[in-house]
Amino acid sequence: MTAANRPSGRPEGAAPSWKVALALVSLALSLLLWLNGLIDSLSRPSVGNDLNRRQLELAVLAEPQLSGPLRNLLAGHNPLETLRKALAEEINHAREGGQSPDPDLLLEQALLLRRQGQTPASDALLAELGSGSSPQATLAQALLEPERKPDSPANQTLPGRQGLIDALPQGGVLRLWSCEELTPGTDCGASGGSRRALLQLVSVSVLPVLLLLLGSAALLRELWLRWRGRAAEAPALQGPQLSGLDAVLLIAGGFVVIGELLTPLLVGPLLTGLLQQLAVTSPLREGISVVSLYLALMAGPLLILALMLRGKGAMAGLQFRWNPLTTNLRQGLKGLLMVLPLVSLVGWLQGQLWGDPGGSNPLLELVLNSHNVPALACFGFTAIVLAPLFEETIFRGALLPVAARKLGATGGVLLSAAVFAVAHLSLGELLPLLVLGIGLGWLRWSSGRLGSCVLMHGLWNALTFTNLVVLGW
Known part of the structure; x- marks a missing residue:
């Protein structure tokens, strides 16, 4: 085909103008969308703090199954105190950002303080949890104010108290501690939960370290082979x-x-x-x-x-x-x-x-x-x-x-x-x-x-x- 016969005199092999224009418009829109998305991502919460706290909770639960050097290696010197600091940091970060802290975190913090022999500020906690319509607020009322409220859930029958516990997320320290506080003398599954937490802790801490060691060895071997020209x-x-x-x-x-x-x-x-x-x-x-x-x-x-x-x-x-x-x-x-x-x-x-x-x-x-x-x-x-x-x-x-x-x-x-x-x-x-x-x-x-x-x-x-x-x- 000669240049005279080509549509619009377009050079051979050149892309149609409409295709070029569509690509430029798409590229401009993409850059704007991606830039906006990257900036907006900074306002999204990070799952990193959640992951760190969950691992600390596993360490607290698994601690009774650990002893000696293995205890310090997997759970740390004082996992309960480390968890307390992590909870305080998460809650304060939410407050500083003008947000209401997660009710589960507030209740878990109150239960932890009680286990450390401290008395949580019940009035402030109940005010932050709300009027009592949520399971967390009702449980906080039951745990912190039974002597002031004769009709508190702490004085209800066992099925009523168990219903409050069942409303909490399964597993973890929050449900276990709530059960132990509201139903003393009842088997709350602490021993079984501790064994399960130990398995979970090993899988999320020891196995990744082993994979990192294997990966480092594989990476060094590959680099050595390429340096020696044997790859x-x-x-x-x-x-x-x-x-x-x-x-x-x-x-x-x-x-x-x-x-x-x-x-x-x-x-x-x-x-x-x-x-x-x-x-x-x-x-x-x-x-x-x-x-x-x-x-x-x-x-x-x-x-x-x-x-x-x-x-x-x-x-x-x-x-x-x-x-x-x-x-x-x-x-x-x-x-x-x-x-x-x-x-x-x-x-x-x-x-x-x-x-x-x-x-x-x-x-x-x-x-x-x-x-x-x-x-x-x-x-x-x-x-x-x-x-x-x-x-x-x-x-x-x-x-x-x-x-x-x-x-x-x-x-x-x-x-x-x-x-x-x-x-x-x-x-x-x-x-x-x-x-x-x-x-x-x-x-x-x-x-x-x-x-x-x-x-x-x-x-x-x-x-x-x-x-x-x-x-x-």
């Missing part, structure tokens, strides 16, 4: 035949504008109305909402990618290469172990320099505070199966090879990792996610298998998910 040569980095403009449209237009902006606006109200009609209650409602909205978010970008790859050998270009599955599992596990100490180090350094900036992923809090198995199954399926498969297809399957053709392998890995980290819209988790993204990108480059990246990502999310369930159950 296996990376295969040729292949990818779908997409242009840089296609990548912008996929990420900015498909992932951000359609997936993160339009999908919740269009699908969210319909899903909420449907769940209300079906009378689905919390927490299962949140579980179904999370998995449904994520499936809807995936649909737009994956449809765009499928249209872009139509007739171009889509699966071969993405290099999933699932067979043999054992190779993918081995490479995914190796990548997980190697990146774990690096992410932990970056997270620790950030905590030392910046403190806790907040802005945790809301899904973390949902998993931590849920005791509903069907809801947890929805959260787990989303985090362990859907998210790794979708995100690796977009970021390491499509974006990384396209970027590598322009910037080289290192530039492609770094760019895909940066976009991956920013896309999670959490300023507090940005640096750890960047390191995780670099690890996933390195695995994609070094193995030539997208399937290994999916499995590594899934294992990472499974480790986080399991830790949250163990701490929250």
